[in-house]
Amino acid sequence: MVATPSPQRVSELEREARAALAASADEAALERWRTATLGRSGTLTQLLRSLGTLDATARREVGAAANTLKNALEAALEARREQLRAAALAADVHAGTLDVTLPGRPRRRGALHPVTQTLREILAAFTRMGFDTVEGPEVELDEYNFERLRIPADHPARDMWDTFWLDEGEGAARLLLRTHTSPMQIRYMDAHQPPIRIAVPGRCYRYEATDATHEWMMQQVELLVVDEGVSMADLKGTLQEFARALFGPERRVMMRNSYFPFVEPGVELAVDCFVCDGPPRPDCSVCRGSGWIEIMGAGMVHPEMIARAGYDAQRYTGFAAGMGVERIAMLKYGVDDIRHFYANDLRFLRQF
Amino acid sequence: MLVSLKWLRDYLELPATVDIDDLAHRLTMASAEVEGIRRTGAQWDRALVTVGAVLTVEPHPNADRLRLATVNYGGAQPQQVVCGAPNVAAGQRIAFAREGATLFDGPGGASSTLKRAKIRGVESAGMVLSERELGLSDAHEGILVLPPDATPGTPLADYLGDVVLDVHVWPNRADMMSMLGVARELGAILGLPAREPPEQYREDGPPAAEAVAVAIDDPALCARYIAAVIEGVTVGDSPRWLQDRLRAAGQRPINNVVDVTNYVMLELGQPLHAFDLAQVRGRVTVRTARPGERLRTLDGQDRELTVDTLLITDERGPLALAGVMGGQDTEVSPHTSTILLEAARFDPASIRRTSTRLRLRSESSSRFERGLSPELALHAARRATRLLVELCGGRARRGLVDVYPRPQPAPRLHVTSARLDTVIGFAVPTPEVEHGLRALGFEVAARGDGFEVQPPWWRTDVAIPDDVAEEVVRIAGYDRLPATTLAGHIPPPEPRPLVEARERLREGLVAAGLHEVITYSLTSQEMLRRVLPPEQLATLRPLRLSNPLTADRELLRPTLRHALLEAMDRNLRAGAGEVALFEIARVYLRREGAAGPLPEEREMAAGALCGFEPDRWGRATDRRLDFFDAKSALEQAFAQLGVTPRFVAGEEFGMLPGRVARLRLGGEDVGVVGVLHPDTLARFEIDQPVVLFELDLARLLPQVPPRHQAVPVPRFPAVEQDLALVVNVDVPAGALRALIERSPLVAAVAVFDVYRGEQLPADKKSVAFAIRYQATDRTLTSEDANREQARIVARLEREFGATPRA
Numbered sequence A: 001m002v003a004t005p006s007p008q009r010v011s012e013l014e015r016e017a018r019a020a021l022a023a024s025a026d027e028a029a030l031e032r033w034r035t036a037t038l039g040r041s042g043t044l045t046q047l048l049r050s051l052g053t054l055d056a057t058a059r060r061e062v063g064a065a066a067n068t069l070k071n072a073l074e075a076a077l078e079a080r081r082e083q084l085r086a087a088a089l090a091a092d093v094h095a096g097t098l099d100v101t102l103p104g105r106p107r108r109r110g111a112l113h114p115v116t117q118t119l120r121e122i123l124a125a126f127t128r129m130g131f132d133t134v135e136g137p138e139v140e141l142d143e144y145n146f147e148r149l150r151i152p153a154d155h156p157a158r159d160m161w162d163t164f165w166l167d168e169g170e171g172a173a174r175l176l177l178r179t180h181t182s183p184m185q186i187r188y189m190d191a192h193q194p195p196i197r198i199a200v201p202g203r204c205y206r207y208e209a210t211d212a213t214h215e216w217m218m219q220q221v222e223l224l225v226v227d228e229g230v231s232m233a234d235l236k237g238t239l240q241e242f243a244r245a246l247f248g249p250e251r252r253v254m255m256r257n258s259y260f261p262f263v264e265p266g267v268e269l270a271v272d273c274f275v276c277d278g279p280p281r282p283d284c285s286v287c288r289g290s291g292w293i294e295i296m297g298a299g300m301v302h303p304e305m306i307a308r309a310g311y312d313a314q315r316y317t318g319f320a321a322g323m324g325v326e327r328i329a330m331l332k333y334g335v336d337d338i339r340h341f342y343a344n345d346l347r348f349l350r351q352f
Numbered sequence B: 001m002l003v004s005l006k007w008l009r010d011y012l013e014l015p016a017t018v019d020i021d022d023l024a025h026r027l028t029m030a031s032a033e034v035e036g037i038r039r040t041g042a043q044w045d046r047a048l049v050t051v052g053a054v055l056t057v058e059p060h061p062n063a064d065r066l067r068l069a070t071v072n073y074g075g076a077q078p079q080q081v082v083c084g085a086p087n088v089a090a091g092q093r094i095a096f097a098r099e100g101a102t103l104f105d106g107p108g109g110a111s112s113t114l115k116r117a118k119i120r121g122v123e124s125a126g127m128v129l130s131e132r133e134l135g136l137s138d139a140h141e142g143i144l145v146l147p148p149d150a151t152p153g154t155p156l157a158d159y160l161g162d163v164v165l166d167v168h169v170w171p172n173r174a175d176m177m178s179m180l181g182v183a184r185e186l187g188a189i190l191g192l193p194a195r196e197p198p199e200q201y202r203e204d205g206p207p208a209a210e211a212v213a214v215a216i217d218d219p220a221l222c223a224r225y226i227a228a229v230i231e232g233v234t235v236g237d238s239p240r241w242l243q244d245r246l247r248a249a250g251q252r253p254i255n256n257v258v259d260v261t262n263y264v265m266l267e268l269g270q271p272l273h274a275f276d277l278a279q280v281r282g283r284v285t286v287r288t289a290r291p292g293e294r295l296r297t298l299d300g301q302d303r304e305l306t307v308d309t310l311l312i313t314d315e316r317g318p319l320a321l322a323g324v325m326g327g328q329d330t331e332v333s334p335h336t337s338t339i340l341l342e343a344a345r346f347d348p349a350s351i352r353r354t355s356t357r358l359r360l361r362s363e364s365s366s367r368f369e370r371g372l373s374p375e376l377a378l379h380a381a382r383r384a385t386r387l388l389v390e391l392c393g394g395r396a397r398r399g400l401v402d403v404y405p406r407p408q409p410a411p412r413l414h415v416t417s418a419r420l421d422t423v424i425g426f427a428v429p430t431p432e433v434e435h436g437l438r439a440l441g442f443e444v445a446a447r448g449d450g451f452e453v454q455p456p457w458w459r460t461d462v463a464i465p466d467d468v469a470e471e472v473v474r475i476a477g478y479d480r481l482p483a484t485t486l487a488g489h490i491p492p493p494e495p496r497p498l499v500e501a502r503e504r505l506r507e508g509l510v511a512a513g514l515h516e517v518i519t520y521s522l523t524s525q526e527m528l529r530r531v532l533p534p535e536q537l538a539t540l541r542p543l544r545l546s547n548p549l550t551a552d553r554e555l556l557r558p559t560l561r562h563a564l565l566e567a568m569d570r571n572l573r574a575g576a577g578e579v580a581l582f583e584i585a586r587v588y589l590r591r592e593g594a595a596g597p598l599p600e601e602r603e604m605a606a607g608a609l610c611g612f613e614p615d616r617w618g619r620a621t622d623r624r625l626d627f628f629d630a631k632s633a634l635e636q637a638f639a640q641l642g643v644t645p646r647f648v649a650g651e652e653f654g655m656l657p658g659r660v661a662r663l664r665l666g667g668e669d670v671g672v673v674g675v676l677h678p679d680t681l682a683r684f685e686i687d688q689p690v691v692l693f694e695l696d697l698a699r700l701l702p703q704v705p706p707r708h709q710a711v712p713v714p715r716f717p718a719v720e721q722d723l724a725l726v727v728n729v730d731v732p733a734g735a736l737r738a739l740i741e742r743s744p745l746v747a748a749v750a751v752f753d754v755y756r757g758e759q760l761p762a763d764k765k766s767v768a769f770a771i772r773y774q775a776t777d778r779t780l781t782s783e784d785a786n787r788e789q790a791r792i793v794a795r796l797e798r799e800f801g802a803t804p805r806a
């Protein structure tokens, strides 16, 4: 039995429907509510259908109220649905709270060897200054490692490079493990014309016992510049740029007298101590209180070598320099023993 | 070169108090590195250890072997002390310590404090010291007797103390291997003139030339030979001061004659030799050895001489190895009365060859091999003769025998200002150039566009204008150089695709999770046998060092494998759970045929993986790194290079059969990857599976395309279809995939499952592929894809007997 539509009935229906909607807590309940209220045989639909039993005035009055109610309930349904969705999301979010202090997922990670990293930094600094990178043989002839660098057999300067000799060849053609990257000065000049601006990285070998600062195998970077008007001041400026690239923009360099048969004048080059970074500290283990760290030997390419390459030694001058990559790496990373580098212990390598 | 500051003061008017550290620093900056500073006497208390004069010596009332000495030590009252030394005597100058002074027990020995004591009933409040208590030596037999000029009361530290600089002299500076040379150098730096030691002496008797004749066979080997003859010498101990100086320079006193020759060598840099002239027969000839000649040298060794050995000989044969060591027969002995003093200029290379061959490198050879000035011989002959007369009681015969066949004129250099400016990089003012060079002993005259320069005779190292530039800049100071930027244009870099590709490979392997190692280039036969088959090792004949440091580093390696496994072993021992390493380095191979004198240095990459994959918490799981971990690392690196080598089942020495892939690219074998044989691992004492790969970069890198070519992103949608095939178990999935890939409509194909088991016959397996069909010019329908897949299946059936799995 259907009650006669009336304004009271509309109000009553609204009360009942809103209470039922508030009690619906999930999508299924909402759907059931929608069917029961707004569906084809829902209570409100029935009421609207039964409006025909009223007179015109009542029909207009009750019809308007019922239609308003229908729109209101549809909106209420959507609002309730949104409310439930937000509540569900909030519950999910809460349930899924992460402990952000847990470790990340492990992934195998490799790294370049610290000597390679340092070598790349060194070469990058010189590349910025227009140096090309060139490589050369590690097994060399006496001719290139010594003779053509003005270090003839039976010259006392040979004592400066303790050498691993091979069982092959004799005299100038005797094979050896290069003691420095300097042979590439000759090989490069033989094959090129000035201007020359190269950096030569590579392994070198010295016949000497290993200790905390000496390895019998090491990596060097050789520099060679040949052009018109190249001077010692250019050598100083270039290597100061390099020192700043590697050790900080405030660095200064210092030269002192040295001797290598293939340069004249010859110098030893030092950078001011970046550990002390100011007045030298007597207990500084890096500069030993001197305030200076020697990093390479250098000098002006001997004019005999310029001439021997077939260049006009009056017109062209040049400079050359050589540094040990391990030494630079030790300074950069604060490594106290060179032997760490080639022990290849992952506990060491993983630090870089 | 050990430089005693006290001795140095003979030639240089240094201030009484000189800052040694500053002095050493300035010498290091401008000339030669001071490697060490040793101070003697710094440990002696200046107030309590002084020069004393022994006034009286009396017997001890209660002991026969002790005496009582009264000593004036400079205080108001002389002090009486008990003394046990047998050599104490009135009138001596001695080293005296008073109560409270620190005493030593020899060099580096323990120190103690001198206390007042009663010795056999007599009070003693001081001590007459031996060298031992001063820490100078272990000698304690007698007290240290000082020269009579010592003033009582002078702090002993002032009288006996010294500072010795250890100076590393560069191989080109023959002149600095001497006290005078260092004095000249310091003089130039400090602006003080250096004094040369006196050379004059009184000549006596007939000419030296009547006592000895000298001939030089080859002036190229001996440019000058000077002989002096000193008669009537008394061989004995040198005076104390001379002995002290020799010791300060690190030499052992022998006798006065030999000591004088050594002293003059240290003072002037010229090695000298003294012969007992009575043992010399006939003319002295400087010549090379004849076949079969022998000489018993001063060290008692009977030496067979090679024919290029330069000798001093007489009628009978060899007397001495020129410049290296004297002979026993003509050695100065206590009976020697007439001396032939030799001062010569020998060829540096010859001396170095002989001394190196005979392992007789010495103070003498280290000076000759630097190349001495022939002028020096004359100064040294005179200076030594003077001292032999003065100290050995000898009479110098008139004149010197001086054989100098081809006197060398002093070189004159024209040095332009422009050259100086270019080399140095800034213009040192002309007066400063002249002043600096003159301070170093150069003669300088401004001439035209520069300077006319004559180096002093002792600077045999200055030969060209740039040598003069070095002199100018080192005296001016390197800190005055500006730091300038290279001005010239930058030469265009040459393309180096192989190096660039190598570095990309390095990065690719790192990105794939491998750690780069750097291992030694040298190894041993034993190590190579672990990784190479014997016949290959025999063919390779690895290059061998003639002077290895150790037996395990005597061969240049022809492979990297052993080094990776050594590194692997070390890390596993250190407890690493998962180890993935690689190295890119050269191997050294003999070249076949006449391909040049140098061996081939071929770049290789090698890697090794071992251990267990970690779980989400970083703990080892039970999944070992295997072949496919290595393969994926390689594939990742290859992707970075833009190449796709094929993995083809193969074999390799030291690897397990059936677990090895050879890498093929462009028809070449570019490498290998595989699981190592347990036998190989056992040789490295590794007890778990290791996967190793090796790439031949000489073959791989040339095939790397210079740059990636971009491919357009597909415009039309794809159709994805799966295809499961049943094939015989020995059909490689890669072969099936290669066939599928041949279809022009297949854009991508991936294996996603392999099944063997009870649902299939034992010799069959099922391989499932996910295939993406796509056309570049239209949208494919699933019918298109089905049609194409049917064609592919038909081909697979024909070629591999594959059947689609239901």
Ligand SMILES: [Zn+2]
Residues within 6 Å of the ligand: A273, A274, A275, A276, A277, A280, A281, A284, A285, A286, A287, A288, A289, A290, A291
């Ligand atoms: Zn410091």
